[in-house]
Amino acid sequence: YKQTTQTMNQLVVTASAQSKRPAVIYNRRITAKLGVPYYQVDSNRITIELFKVNPGIYHGYAMKVKLKDPTAMKMSLGNDKLGGSETTMRAVLRHGAIAGINAGGFADGDGKRYPLSTTVLNGHYLTGFQSSFKDLSFVGLSNDGKLIGGKFYNQGALDSLKPAFGATFVPVLLQRGQKVPIPDKWKVSPKRAPRTVIGNYKDDQLLIIVVDGYNESGGSGATLEELQGKMFNLGVQDAYNLDGGGSSSLILNGRIVNKPSDGNLRPVPTHFLFYK
CATH class of the missing domain: 1.20.5 (Single alpha-helices involved in coiled-coils or other helix-helix interfaces)
Structure with missing residues (x-):
């Protein structure tokens, strides 16, 4: 026996x-x-590896994230209120996160900065569901820690994916391992820019690329087509463009990894945060 x-x-x-x-x-x-990661964070909740991305045309950083615990990634709202905004560094420090990136787009009004279109926080719609219009797409995480995103024309379609959180920007770059046509408008306005993109692999690991640029005038940084091709060649399955330009930010272990094009970090309403 x-x-x-x-x-x-x-x-x-x-x-x-x-x-x-x-x-x-x-x-x-x-x-x-x-390549070889030049910085790594490993805990029982998360593994983060940081790489340099430098194909010669642009310079940036890739952060590969394995969520061992679905709650190791969350979204924060600027100063925890609708209309509030803060830098990614402040959001990271305030919430005790190990890393953070800027998330969705925004619209300014009455001296406040509001998240763009459909925004989900802690499983709740902050400003209700808005059917996808023009080129906007939603990107976030499901309750079981999987990246979800795309265009949603009715709330039931998004609800069925059980979103824990998410924000909205434009455009979708990859879906199911295939390149999605980039609308002409977004190829040129601006052509090159600092960018933040997020995608997932077949095993649900996340890949975030943040690209540096001098300003938002279109002469520096990466084009969306370049980043789409980069993510595709790296084997990413689904990929989405997040807010870019002066909004692009990557914080890891208390320091600003990228070089913000405004010279300092821009306060924005939504951030994706990662917890050790």
Whole structure:
């Protein structure tokens, strides 16, 4: 009986190790395309790896994130109120996060900065559901920690994905591993810019790329087509453009990783935060 128990235990250990092998092999394959991480954070909730992205035309940073706990990523609202805005650094420090990026677009009015279109926080619609119009798309995380996004023309379609949080911007870059045509308007206004894009791999790891640029005049940074091609070549499945220009920001372990084009961080209403 004792020997049988030992044999069973050994089988369980072996099966467990073998079941993890495909995941390890897949991770090695995608990491090989990114190069060697120059900074890493690892805990029982999250793994973050930071890489440099420098194809010669533009310069940026890639942050690969494995959410071991779905609650290790959240969205924050500027000063915790509708119409409020704050820098990503302030949001990270205020909420005790290890990392953060800017999230959705915004509209200014009455001296306040409001998140653009459909915005979900803690499973609730902040300003109700707005059917996707023009090129706008929603991007966020489901309750089980998976990236969700795209155009939603009725609330039921988005509700069925059980969004925990999310924000809106433009455009969709990849869906199901295929390039989505970029509307002509967004190819040129501006052509090049600082950018923040987010995507996911087949194993639900996230990849965020933040690109530097000198300003928002269109002469520096990356084009959307370049970043679409980059994400595609890296094996990303779904990818979405977040707010860019002076809004682009990447904070990791208490420091500003990118070089904000305004010279300092811009206060924006929504941020995606990551917790150790």
